[in-house]
Amino acid sequence: MLFATLEHILTHISFSTISIVITIHLITLLVRELRGLRDSSEKGMITTFFSITGFLVSRWVSSGHFPLSNLYESLIFLSWALYILHTIPKIQNSKNDLSTITTPSTILTQGFATSGLLTEMHQSTILVPALQSQWLMMHVSMMLLSYATLLCGSLLSAALLIIRFRKNFDFFFKKKKNVLLKTFFFSEIEYLYAKRSALKNTSFPAFPNYYKYQLTERLDSWSYRVISLGFTLLTMGILCGAVWANEAWGSYWNWDPKETWAFITWTIFAIYLHSRTNPNWKGTNSALVASIGFLIIWICYFGINLLGIGLHSYGSFTLPSK
Amino acid sequence: MPSPASYLLINPAKPSSFRRLPPPPPSPRLPTRRLHVSCDAPRGSGRSGGVGGRRETIPAGASKAKKQIVFFDAAPPVSQPQPQQGGSVVEKGESEKPTKEGSGNAALSLLRRATKKTLAALSNLPLAISEMFTIAALMALGTVIDQGEAPSYYFEKFPEDNPVFGFITWRWILTPGFDHMFSSPVFLGLLALLAASLMACTYTTQLPMVKVARRWSFTHSGERIRKQEFADSLPRASIQDLGVILMGAGYEVFTKGPSLYAFKGLAGRYAPIGVHLAMLFIMAGATLSATGSFKGSVDVPQGLNFVIGDVMKPRGVLSVAPDVFNTEVHVNRFYMEYYDSGEVSQFYSDLSLFNLDGKEVMRKTIKVNDPLRYGGITIYQTDWGFSALQVKKNGEGPFNLAMAQLKLNGDKKLFGTFLPLEDSNASNPSVKGISMLARDLQSIVLYDQDGKFVGVRRPSSKLPIEINGNEILIEDAIGSTGLDLKTDPGVPIVYAGFGALMLTTCISYLSHSQIWALQDGSTVVVGGKTNRAKLEFSEEMNRLLDKVPELIGANENVVDSKSTAT
Numbered sequence: 001m002l003f004a005t006l007e008h009i010l011t012h013i014s015f016s017t018i019s020i021v022i023t024i025h026l027i028t029l030l031v032r033e034l035r036g037l038r039d040s041s042e043k044g045m046i047t048t049f050f051s052i053t054g055f056l057v058s059r060w061v062s063s064g065h066f067p068l069s070n071l072y073e074s075l076i077f078l079s080w081a082l083y084i085l086h087t088i089p090k091i092q093n094s095k096n097d098l099s100t101i102t103t104p105s106t107i108l109t110q111g112f113a114t115s116g117l118l119t120e121m122h123q124s125t126i127l128v129p130a131l132q133s134q135w136l137m138m139h140v141s142m143m144l145l146s147y148a149t150l151l152c153g154s155l156l157s158a159a160l161l162i163i164r165f166r167k168n169f170d171f172f173f174k175k176k177k178n179v180l181l182k183t184f185f186f187s188e189i190e191y192l193y194a195k196r197s198a199l200k201n202t203s204f205p206a207f208p209n210y211y212k213y214q215l216t217e218r219l220d221s222w223s224y225r226v227i228s229l230g231f232t233l234l235t236m237g238i239l240c241g242a243v244w245a246n247e248a249w250g251s252y253w254n255w256d257p258k259e260t261w262a263f264i265t266w267t268i269f270a271i272y273l274h275s276r277t278n279p280n281w282k283g284t285n286s287a288l289v290a291s292i293g294f295l296i297i298w299i300c301y302f303g304i305n306l307l308g309i310g311l312h313s314y315g316s317f318t319l320p321s322k
Numbered sequence: 323m324p325s326p327a328s329y330l331l332i333n334p335a336k337p338s339s340f341r342r343l344p345p346p347p348p349s350p351r352l353p354t355r356r357l358h359v360s361c362d363a364p365r366g367s368g369r370s371g372g373v374g375g376r377r378e379t380i381p382a383g384a385s386k387a388k389k390q391i392v393f394f395d396a397a398p399p400v401s402q403p404q405p406q407q408g409g410s411v412v413e414k415g416e417s418e419k420p421t422k423e424g425s426g427n428a429a430l431s432l433l434r435r436a437t438k439k440t441l442a443a444l445s446n447l448p449l450a451i452s453e454m455f456t457i458a459a460l461m462a463l464g465t466v467i468d469q470g471e472a473p474s475y476y477f478e479k480f481p482e483d484n485p486v487f488g489f490i491t492w493r494w495i496l497t498p499g500f501d502h503m504f505s506s507p508v509f510l511g512l513l514a515l516l517a518a519s520l521m522a523c524t525y526t527t528q529l530p531m532v533k534v535a536r537r538w539s540f541t542h543s544g545e546r547i548r549k550q551e552f553a554d555s556l557p558r559a560s561i562q563d564l565g566v567i568l569m570g571a572g573y574e575v576f577t578k579g580p581s582l583y584a585f586k587g588l589a590g591r592y593a594p595i596g597v598h599l600a601m602l603f604i605m606a607g608a609t610l611s612a613t614g615s616f617k618g619s620v621d622v623p624q625g626l627n628f629v630i631g632d633v634m635k636p637r638g639v640l641s642v643a644p645d646v647f648n649t650e651v652h653v654n655r656f657y658m659e660y661y662d663s664g665e666v667s668q669f670y671s672d673l674s675l676f677n678l679d680g681k682e683v684m685r686k687t688i689k690v691n692d693p694l695r696y697g698g699i700t701i702y703q704t705d706w707g708f709s710a711l712q713v714k715k716n717g718e719g720p721f722n723l724a725m726a727q728l729k730l731n732g733d734k735k736l737f738g739t740f741l742p743l744e745d746s747n748a749s750n751p752s753v754k755g756i757s758m759l760a761r762d763l764q765s766i767v768l769y770d771q772d773g774k775f776v777g778v779r780r781p782s783s784k785l786p787i788e789i790n791g792n793e794i795l796i797e798d799a800i801g802s803t804g805l806d807l808k809t810d811p812g813v814p815i816v817y818a819g820f821g822a823l824m825l826t827t828c829i830s831y832l833s834h835s836q837i838w839a840l841q842d843g844s845t846v847v848v849g850g851k852t853n854r855a856k857l858e859f860s861e862e863m864n865r866l867l868d869k870v871p872e873l874i875g876a877n878e879n880v881v882d883s884k885s886t887a888t
Contacts, residue, residue: 126661129668129690221857228831228854235827239820248691250617250702250806252816253608255504257465267458271451278447304465 003062007055011122014051015114017044018107025104045103048110049083052076063124065132068140070125071305075113077141081148082106085226098222101155105148135244142237143262147297149230150269154297156223157290160216164284220283224276227290231269238262258312261300268293444522453516460512464503467495476501505612517605520598528595535591535834540581547838550849552860558873561841564848567869568837571862580841590832590854597826603819611812613638623709623802627652627676630699633807644809646697649683650676656803658706658763666762669703671803698809705804708737708760711781712797715741720797725760736761743771743790756789763799835859844873 021044024037055076059067067073086102127136241259246252253259272293275286304312443449468475473496480492499506541547548555556564561582565575573584618633631647654672661667668689675684675696686694694701708725715721725737742755754771768776770789777787781799788794833854840847848867852859 126663126665126667129666132668133691135691218857221855225855225858232827232831236824239824242820243817246813247693248702250693250700250704250808251810252813255464255469260461260465264458264461267454267461271454271458274447274451274454 003058006058007062010051010055010058011114014048014055014110017047017051018110020044021048021103022107022111025107041103045083045086045106048106049080049087052080052083052110056080059124065127066137066141067124068136068144069127069131072113072117072122073124074140074144075109075117077144078148079106079109079113081145082109082152084145085148085152098152098156098226101152101159105151105155130248133244133248135240135247139237139240139244142233142240146230146233146237147301149226149233150265150293150297153223153225153227153230154290154294156219156226157287158294160219160223160287161284161291163216163219164287216283220287223287223290227269227272227293231266231273234262234266234269238266256312257307258300258304261296261304265293265296265300268296441522441526444519445526446519447523450516450519450523453512453519457509457512457516460503460509463500464509467500467503469504470502473501513605517602520602524595524598528598532592532595535588540576540578540583541838542581542840544840544842544847547840547847547849550838551851551856552863553847553849554863554867555842556846556848556867556870558844559846559870560873561839561846563870564839564846564867567866571866573835573837582837582839584837584839585835587832587834589829591834593826593829593832596822597830600819600822600826603822604816605819607812607815607817607819609812610640610815611810614640614642614812615808615810616641616643618807619704619805620807621705621707621802621804622651622653624653624656624800630807634809644698646699648678649696649699651701651805652676653803654685656706656801658801660762660764664764669706669803671703671805673701698811700808700810702806702808703803704806707802707804708735708763708799709802710800711739711758711760711766712800713741713758714795714797716793722800723758728759734761741794743792756792756794758796760799763801766796766799768794833859837863846870 021041024041024044027037028041056067056073059073063069068077082102082105086099086106089098238259241262242252245254245259268289272286272289275281275289468479473492476492476495480486480490480495482491482493485491495501498508500508503509547553561577561580565577565582565584568582568584569575571586573586575582575584577583615637616634617637618630618635620628620633622628627650629647630649630651631643634643634647636643652674654674656669656671658666658670659668670687670689672687673685673694674682675694677683684694684696688694688701688703690703693703707727710725711723712720713723721741723739723741725739728736728738736759738757738759740755740757742753756771757769757773759767759769763781765778765780767778768787768789770776776789779785779787779796781796784795784797786793786795831854833852835850835852837848837850839849848863850859850863
């Protein structure tokens with residue numbers, strides 16, 4: 001009972017903090033950026049992180065198993081993983097564009113888990129015999145960490161695609177209108193850019209090369225790094241799952257729908273990594289592959305459970321009151 | 323808008339980039355201890371070529387004369403710059419060999435050319451990518467189409483007169499074998515093709531890359547250094563200081579005269595080969611699993627036994643029955659544990675194995691997630707059933723009533739049995755009696771001969787119940803355990819592949835960074851590139867270069883000593 005109350009309180013704290021953070025983001029987006037608000041949104045993220053962690057720990061203690069037995073818990077864990085991803089570059093104190101992706105992702109996942117699912121699904125469920133293994137912790141946490149990482153990486157790629165295509169669109173538009181204006185325009189931009197980078201050089205002597213990167217190149221490079229990390233985690237998650245399946249189901253690979261889709265995800269991101277080795281495909285084409293990967297992850301994570309097929313259909317959309 | 327430098331920055335450092343890496347002729351490459359390593363770039367002719375770049379570079383002869391500092395202990399013997407001619411002789415000898423053999427035997431050369439062509443075709447990146455895409459698509463299709471149903475199911479679901487999406491009939495599914503996608507020849511063929519591509523790529527692209535990455539190349543051309551993805555020049559600095567700082571940052575540093583070469587994370591360059599090999603291992607193991615394994619499943623009531631060989635069925639052509647198949651398995655006990663809510667928490671089977679002589683060789687209580695392993699055979703707890711009910715009627719018995727599983731929608735199980743209260747004969751076929759139903763081994767629900775509910779009894783309670791004037795006592799509920807058995811010779815190979823894959827994918831995250839530097843007067847020209855973490859690399863470089871101390875007043879000396887050396 002104590003734990004139930006604690007979980008209740010923590011959920012409410014994190015959810016209300018999230019609502020505030022979303023409001024701040026909306027204000028930043030629609031009105032203008034306020035320095036004070038930005039700091040408080042960061043503080044809100046930290047508050048949310050601590051309440052999610054507290055929630056997961058109290059779940060763990062009260063249920064006696066790792067809190068990843070149903071969809072709600074896994075979504076909360078996903079949001080927690082996204083937050084971790086948000087924090088890592090912060091610790092290293094390196095400037096990056098990752099937080100633009102991770103903050104809203106954390107918030108949306110958390111918000112959906114709390115408000116989008118039925119309240120009955122929030123309850124901790126008992127573990128069926130097949131799930132009672134130490135592998136649960138290893139396999140599921142690895143899978144969710146990899147989903148979080150890959151989602152971030154593919155969103156960065158999608159952002160890259162959007163920026164690229166908008167640029168192209170503008171380019172064609174201007175070309176039609178006035179070539180002369182365009183050349184003038186571009187040369188001016190070039191000049192401005194050079195001036196600005198010179199300025200940056202003086203103000204940030206530590207990173208003269210850093211600002212040579214265009215936004216798209218930075219996005220490209222970041223999404224590559226993040227997806228590589230996610231791919232490593234996904235590999236480990238799938239392999240842990242295979243070893244577990246060999247203990248529980250009698251074979252390391254059963255072509256179960258969830259397994260198959262995890263393998264499809266793996267293949268898609270393997271294609272992404274390979275497509276980057278070709279200079280002609282790098283950038284737009286590989287970003288396109290990663291964006292496909294984004295959809296595939298959601299099919300793998302959500303779609304299969306929604307259909308409730310195969311061996312992996314544990315505690316996803318089954319209501320206790322059936 | 324991007325400046326030329328930023329254009330270079332987006333240039334890929336990719337596996338094939340080794341082709342760009344070999345230096346232009348002017349920079350005399352340092353012959354390392356492995357002279358047999360051949361390289362496409364003409365090396366011998368380099369001596370006669372003009373010194374590259376507008377900038378005056380130090381000729382190799384001068385650098386030879388100068389002292390050499392090797393910072394790293396495990397450095398290759400860079401201190402033995404052998405005469406350039408010797409190196410080129412070895413080169414020539416190697417390059418001539420294949421042509422001589424080729425002319426000797428036309429058929430052999432034709433074969434060799436064909437192999438080369440096949441390898442080139444297979445290692446083609448677009449081909450490999452399209453293979454992966456096709457495999458992914460087929461797998462997705464395999465989850466969309468219901469697998470392993472009878473043909474009539476597909477006739478019904480994909481009728482010819484009313485095709486799905488206007489064209490998909492059962493022919494589209496049954497002809498290529500998409501009703502059993504993951505064992506269909508199309509799918510397996512594609513996997514084999516992918517394996518071939520993996521091997522070809524490893525052989526033609528990755529291994530040569532290792533050879534290139536393995537030699538430390540100094541460069542004496544400031545122009546080349548400046549053309550790297552990352553380039554900077556430090557005025558009034560010493561290359562020695564830079565070397566020490568790079569070493570502190572985990573680089574392996576080699577210097578030779580005015581030039582410096584440093585690298586880090588070479589393992590990250592090699593790891594993709596390991597990934598490919600691990601994939602091949604897994605594929606090989608899976609093939610062995612598919613062709614050389616036995617599988618069986620059996621439903622054994624508590625207290626009975628079976629011989630392993632009787633239930634095992636070979637799954638492929640390579641399945642060879644091991645000796646342990648004559649082992650007899652005895653189910654000592656089968657029981658379940660329950661949560662407070664009444665749901666099953668775990669199934670247990672206490673198994674004993676007896677060899678031909680009737681000696682017990684092993685005893686273990688297995689449960690889900692904890693199988694028994696003996697002599698290559700694995701016994702899994704997978705299922706359960708309700709075998710029989712021991713019942714006393716008015717103190718007589720006990721009678722063993724066999725339980726039958728009743729058809730029910732969903733996953734829940736229901737078992738039932740019937741205790742007749744009067745003898746049945748031809749004149750009275752509809753016998754009346756007591757019906758007993760059970761969802762699990764815990765509680766039995768009893769109904770009287772009119773079908774009315776009477777009560778619930780637990781087998782352990784020893785509490786009799788009165789039905790239609792008869793006293794019924796449920797003595798015991800006998801469960802049966804559902805066991806899956808298998809032998810799989812592929813598992814060790816697959817697991818080895820798994821281990822290697824995990825390790826190598828982790829290592830693949832490292833990026834291989836290379837740095838070249840050249841002391842050019844009092845200025846140090848630094849250039850570098852990395853194959854993965856490009857942003858982090860330039861940040862790290864900027865941080866490191868900031869640490870390089872600025873020499874005040876010493877610059878004149880450096881120039882002096884240099885001019886005397888040249």
